[in-house]
Amino acid sequence: MVRYFYIMLLGLTLCFAEAPQIRVTVDRNKIYEGDSVTLTVSVENGSGYPQLNISDIQDFQVISGPNQSSNMQWINGAVSSTHSMVYVLTPMKKGDLSIPALTIRADGKTYKSEAIDITVYERKAQFTQGKQEGAPETKYFLEASVDKLNPFRGEQVTLTYTIYTQVDISGFDIKKEPRYQGFWTEDLYTPRNLQLREVVREGVKWYSGTVKKIAMFPTQSGSLSVEPLTAVLGIRSDDRSQRGFFSNMFATTRNYTLSSNSLQLEVQSLPPNAGKISAAVGDWTVSSQITSNEIKQNDAITLTIRLKGRGNLQSIDIQDIDFPDEIEFFDPTINVEAHPQGDLIAGTKTIEYVLIPRKAGTIKLPSVELVYFDPQRKQWRTRATQPIALTVSPGDRSYSNEIGFTKKEVSLMGQDIRFADHRKPEWRRTDAGLISPRAGTLLFTAVLFFFAPWYINYNQSRLAATAGSRQAKRALKSALGTMKIPTSDPATDYRNIQSALTIFQNLKENTQKERSSGEIIQTFKSHGINEDLVLKIEGILKRGDAVRFAPASKEASKTDFETMIKMLKDLDHGWSIN
Amino acid sequence: MKSIALILGIFILGTGFVKGDEVENRYHRGMEAVETGQFNLAVQEFERILQSGWESSSLLYNLGNAYFRQNNIAGAVWAYEKCLELDPGFQDAIYNLSLVNLKVKDRVDVPPAPMYLQFYRHLKQQFTPDRWVFICSVWLVLFTVFRMIRIIKRWDQIRAMKITEHIFVVLLILSVLISAHAINDDLRIKQGIIYSDSVTATSEPKSYSTPLFEVHEGLKVIVIDQIQDWVEIRLIDGKTGWVSEREVRLLQE
Numbered sequence: 001m002v003r004y005f006y007i008m009l010l011g012l013t014l015c016f017a018e019a020p021q022i023r024v025t026v027d028r029n030k031i032y033e034g035d036s037v038t039l040t041v042s043v044e045n046g047s048g049y050p051q052l053n054i055s056d057i058q059d060f061q062v063i064s065g066p067n068q069s070s071n072m073q074w075i076n077g078a079v080s081s082t083h084s085m086v087y088v089l090t091p092m093k094k095g096d097l098s099i100p101a102l103t104i105r106a107d108g109k110t111y112k113s114e115a116i117d118i119t120v121y122e123r124k125a126q127f128t129q130g131k132q133e134g135a136p137e138t139k140y141f142l143e144a145s146v147d148k149l150n151p152f153r154g155e156q157v158t159l160t161y162t163i164y165t166q167v168d169i170s171g172f173d174i175k176k177e178p179r180y181q182g183f184w185t186e187d188l189y190t191p192r193n194l195q196l197r198e199v200v201r202e203g204v205k206w207y208s209g210t211v212k213k214i215a216m217f218p219t220q221s222g223s224l225s226v227e228p229l230t231a232v233l234g235i236r237s238d239d240r241s242q243r244g245f246f247s248n249m250f251a252t253t254r255n256y257t258l259s260s261n262s263l264q265l266e267v268q269s270l271p272p273n274a275g276k277i278s279a280a281v282g283d284w285t286v287s288s289q290i291t292s293n294e295i296k297q298n299d300a301i302t303l304t305i306r307l308k309g310r311g312n313l314q315s316i317d318i319q320d321i322d323f324p325d326e327i328e329f330f331d332p333t334i335n336v337e338a339h340p341q342g343d344l345i346a347g348t349k350t351i352e353y354v355l356i357p358r359k360a361g362t363i364k365l366p367s368v369e370l371v372y373f374d375p376q377r378k379q380w381r382t383r384a385t386q387p388i389a390l391t392v393s394p395g396d397r398s399y400s401n402e403i404g405f406t407k408k409e410v411s412l413m414g415q416d417i418r419f420a421d422h423r424k425p426e427w428r429r430t431d432a433g434l435i436s437p438r439a440g441t442l443l444f445t446a447v448l449f450f451f452a453p454w455y456i457n458y459n460q461s462r463l464a465a466t467a468g469s470r471q472a473k474r475a476l477k478s479a480l481g482t483m484k485i486p487t488s489d490p491a492t493d494y495r496n497i498q499s500a501l502t503i504f505q506n507l508k509e510n511t512q513k514e515r516s517s518g519e520i521i522q523t524f525k526s527h528g529i530n531e532d533l534v535l536k537i538e539g540i541l542k543r544g545d546a547v548r549f550a551p552a553s554k555e556a557s558k559t560d561f562e563t564m565i566k567m568l569k570d571l572d573h574g575w576s577i578n
Numbered sequence: 579m580k581s582i583a584l585i586l587g588i589f590i591l592g593t594g595f596v597k598g599d600e601v602e603n604r605y606h607r608g609m610e611a612v613e614t615g616q617f618n619l620a621v622q623e624f625e626r627i628l629q630s631g632w633e634s635s636s637l638l639y640n641l642g643n644a645y646f647r648q649n650n651i652a653g654a655v656w657a658y659e660k661c662l663e664l665d666p667g668f669q670d671a672i673y674n675l676s677l678v679n680l681k682v683k684d685r686v687d688v689p690p691a692p693m694y695l696q697f698y699r700h701l702k703q704q705f706t707p708d709r710w711v712f713i714c715s716v717w718l719v720l721f722t723v724f725r726m727i728r729i730i731k732r733w734d735q736i737r738a739m740k741i742t743e744h745i746f747v748v749l750l751i752l753s754v755l756i757s758a759h760a761i762n763d764d765l766r767i768k769q770g771i772i773y774s775d776s777v778t779a780t781s782e783p784k785s786y787s788t789p790l791f792e793v794h795e796g797l798k799v800i801v802i803d804q805i806q807d808w809v810e811i812r813l814i815d816g817k818t819g820w821v822s823e824r825e826v827r828l829l830q831e
Contacts, residue, residue, distance in 0.1 A: 418670040425634035446718040
């Protein structure tokens with residue numbers, strides 16, 4: 001029952017509620033550059049927060065928001081609610097600016113607000129208040145200032161942010177720092193608690209305090225700008241009429257967003273320096289120190305170079321040192337100690353080289369040069385240390401333990417190369433094989449030669465072993481050589497026949513003896529010669545024996561001669577070895 | 579015998595190429611440039627001769643000198659090393675290489691080898707593989723002649739002759755072994771010289787792989803592998819890594 005009562009009450013409430021009302025307001029219409037306005041878009045009696053697009057606002061930059069707030073009141077039975085979107089805007093220029101009409105959507109309906117005019121006065125007019133008609137009375141502002149607007153590249157510029165106020169400040173918080181594009185920066189001072197002191201500017205009394213101090217070193221020449229710094233300032237309210245019982249006990253604080261002025265610097269480039277390249281700027285001195293002037297070869301010593309002065313400590317550097325060849329050196333260790341002198345960056349940079357002399361004798365370390373630009377004198381300056389003489393006695397070791405030179409190598413130091421070779425070059429192809437034709441040929445010949453004795457020996461043995469057979473093979477040829485052509489004398493022809501047969505048989509049997517006709521016949525028979533052939537030979541030999549006692553006809557002797565030539569070939573074929 | 583003569587003839591003629599006058603002319607121009615201190619021109623002429631496919635120890639030595647005068651450490655080391663490959667006994671090249679090696683930033687130390695190994699290496703490096711083959715051939719011929727004389731003269735029973743013959747055999751075997759080792763080394767081991775000021779060797783043949791160690795110009799390295807544009811190098815202390823092929827000039831091209 002109770003539940004139904006509440007539902008009815010809510011329904012009645014909604015029925016009697018008013019239609020939504022849109023309000024677009026700003027807290028101030030007249031401000032100075034760097035100051036801010038608060039834009040509030042609220043919906044009264046709406047069911048939710050308004051929806052709007054603020055990209056149409058061209059003259060202002062949103063530095064905070066949207067922040068949402070809601071409020072509901074029940075007065076004399078009437079319920080009213082307010083939903084607000086709050087933006088903090090800062091002007092992007094001075095003059096008569098406006099927040100254009102905004103399109104706002106609430107409870108499904110679209111509304112159009114009216115444009116709001118805002119006058120932005122020049123920043124420096126703050127100090128001449130009252131003289132400018134309509135200008136608001138300013139109570140606080142944030143100022144950025146530099147000690148020089150035309151520095152040289154690399155020269156220190158000190159940037160100071162100062163708050164000026166005529167009201168009670170309860171807090172100060174830096175919201176957005178510039179990017180400092182084109183500068184290398186280092187923080188000099190940021191207070192934990194804001195300390196204000198009384199100052200008079202343009203005849204007006206202010207309380208001022210430094211909120212930040214930065215050392216800037218331009219890294220390029222030309223026109224460089226420093227964007228505004230944005231901060232939130234807490235101010236105690238002095239509106240006593242609105243204070244209640246508890247308000248009197250706890251002061252009300254309201255936050256205001258404000259920006260500093262931007263700065264424009266014209267950075268001068270460094271004048272040309274003959275020969276030596278350096279980026280160092282400031283006022284510097286250089287000194288060097290060695291751990292000992294008398295050492296042993298291959299022992300380590302430390303060369304310490306100190307650069308002391310004012311300027312960019314990180315970028316200051318010496319000229320390259322041309323150490324003698326007899327000295328081995330390692331990459332240096334670098335240590336930076338800052339000792340600021342007031343607002344100026346200053347300190348000492350220590351460069352330590354570990355040196356190992358690799359040769360005995362007197363070695364001279366060259367002077368160390370520091371080239372820098374002095375912006376006070378507007379000229380390049382060179383500072384140099386005195387050269388250092390080292391007396392190096394011979395070491396105990398011939399080799400260094402790590403990466404040193406041998407004694408032989410050290411003895412070569414300082415020597416010059418042997419010069420041109422004027423001999424006639426022995427050309428060879430770059431793609432020629434490993435072994436030259438000459439060496440290859442010689443090797444081949446040598447191997448052949450190496451086997452020659454064996455070959456000769458083998459050949460001789462073989463010849464000796466086959467002498468008989470080779471002689472036998474020669475028998476026919478030798479016998480035929482004896483019987484070339486028949487003569488006119490039958491007795492001579494028959495003698496030649498007997499002689500040929502004797503040679504034939506001697507060569508076949510490897511003998512040297514005279515043979516009678518009977519012995520010849522007997523020998524043929526013993527070597528398996530055909531009987532018919534033997535009989536024919538026997539006939540011829542008998543006729544030859546008879547010629548000695550009775551002459552024979554030429555025709556008969558010629559026939560026997562030619563028959564014997566033919567028979568010799570048959571004899572050679574038919575000859576068998578016993 | 580005819581066939582042997584034919585093979586020898588082909589072997590000798592097949593390896594011979596005709597060297598044009600252009601090579602000699604370039605060499606003379608290069609030498610004149612050396613004499614007049616125009617080392618840039620000298621390097622240009624000498625390198626052109628190498629590109630045309632001809633080389634000599636004198637050419638490489640003079641090229642090394644020209645590079646040295648230009649303060650091109652890597653070029654000088656490469657030329658002297660290449661010169662000593664052709665003529666290991668070239669004393670002036672050995673001396674100049676020692677001088678230029680003093681300017682090489684990287685010094686890799688290895689423990690000294692045993693004496694016998696040092697002696698062997700020293701002996702092997704006295705001659706090129708080609709010269710070792712020549713020496714082998716000479717020993718073989720001398721041994722054969724000596725043996726033939728001993729057999730013909732029937733000096734078998736003379737003790738001094740036997741000892742001399744054994745000495746010949748030992749020398750022959752030693753020179754054959756050294757020749758084989760030298761030829762094997764030459765065919766198997768590729769070396770090169772780091773040609774860039776500073777090179778970082780990486781664990782893989784890729785530009786984004788882990789850097790392992792840094793080497794500098796003039797360092798002699800062993801090339802153990804090659805993949806596309808990358809070569810794997812090994813230092814004499816055993817470190818291995820990959821570098822771009824462009825950073826190394828090979829000695830055996």
